[in-house]
Amino acid sequence: MDRYIHHHLGERKAALFADLPGTVVELGAGTGANMRYYRAGTRVIAVEPNPPMHRPLRDAAARHGVDVDIRTVGAQDTGLADGSVDAVVSTLVLCTVDDPAAVVAEVRRILRPGGRFLVLEHVAAPDPSPVARLQRLLWTGWRWAFEGCDLRRHTGDLLARAGFADVALERYRAGWMFLPVDDQVAGTLRR
Numbered sequence: 001m002d003r004y005i006h007h008h009l010g011e012r013k014a015a016l017f018a019d020l021p022g023t024v025v026e027l028g029a030g031t032g033a034n035m036r037y038y039r040a041g042t043r044v045i046a047v048e049p050n051p052p053m054h055r056p057l058r059d060a061a062a063r064h065g066v067d068v069d070i071r072t073v074g075a076q077d078t079g080l081a082d083g084s085v086d087a088v089v090s091t092l093v094l095c096t097v098d099d100p101a102a103v104v105a106e107v108r109r110i111l112r113p114g115g116r117f118l119v120l121e122h123v124a125a126p127d128p129s130p131v132a133r134l135q136r137l138l139w140t141g142w143r144w145a146f147e148g149c150d151l152r153r154h155t156g157d158l159l160a161r162a163g164f165a166d167v168a169l170e171r172y173r174a175g176w177m178f179l180p181v182d183d184q185v186a187g188t189l190r191r
């Protein structure tokens with residue numbers, strides 16, 4: 001899976017994560033799929049509430065020379081201080097958290113003015129369309145199979161309306177075999 005995702009999204013992620021500061025907060029870092037895109041020596045505060053992810057996450061960080069600091073908390077309540085963070089990363093996480101609006105509000109709270117929120121997320125397809133129909137058909141089973149992942153979220157709209165000073169989001173199709181999560185948004189929001 002990791003290799004497949006890297007094959008389809010790697011170039012986009014590498015461009016998105018170029019020019020990151022020395023310390024980054026990553027939400028829902030999972031098994032460390034993004035570690036390969038960080039400069040060696042980067043400190044990543046990984047907000048990952050799911051303990052079974054922690055060992056593979058640590059291993060991935062070690063392979064790529066990333067200094068990972070894992071916090072077993074939810075992204076809606078990171079425990080980080082107001083305005084204390086330069087950059088927050090979220091890839092394929094806002095589909096899964098219980099309350100994406102609360103998570104985005106938390107990101108705004110912890111970012112310093114001018115700090116960046118870098119995202120890559122799948123979204124609900126334009127409706128009507130065959131993919132939107134497919135998403136409606138599959139969403140309950142998909143959510144069960146993929147640990148809460150909700151195919152119906154309009155995450156691009158949520159981000160655009162969240163009150164960031166600058167929003168640069170691109171909407172695109174990943175062009176991969178996972179049609180229900182082919183519609184995506186990626187880009188940078190500035191606090």
Ligand SMILES: C[S@@+](CC[C@H](N)C(=O)[O-])C[C@H]1O[C@@H](n2cnc3c(N)ncnc32)[C@H](O)[C@@H]1O
Nearest residue numbers: 028029030033049050074075091092093096097
């Ligand atoms: C689909 S995986 C994505 C993992 C990784 N970001 C990637 O791009 O491959 C979703 C991740 O979000 C995590 N997660 C679920 N609820 C969360 C929450 N409330 N706060 C932070 N992470 C959460 C899961 O444990 C999982 O690691």
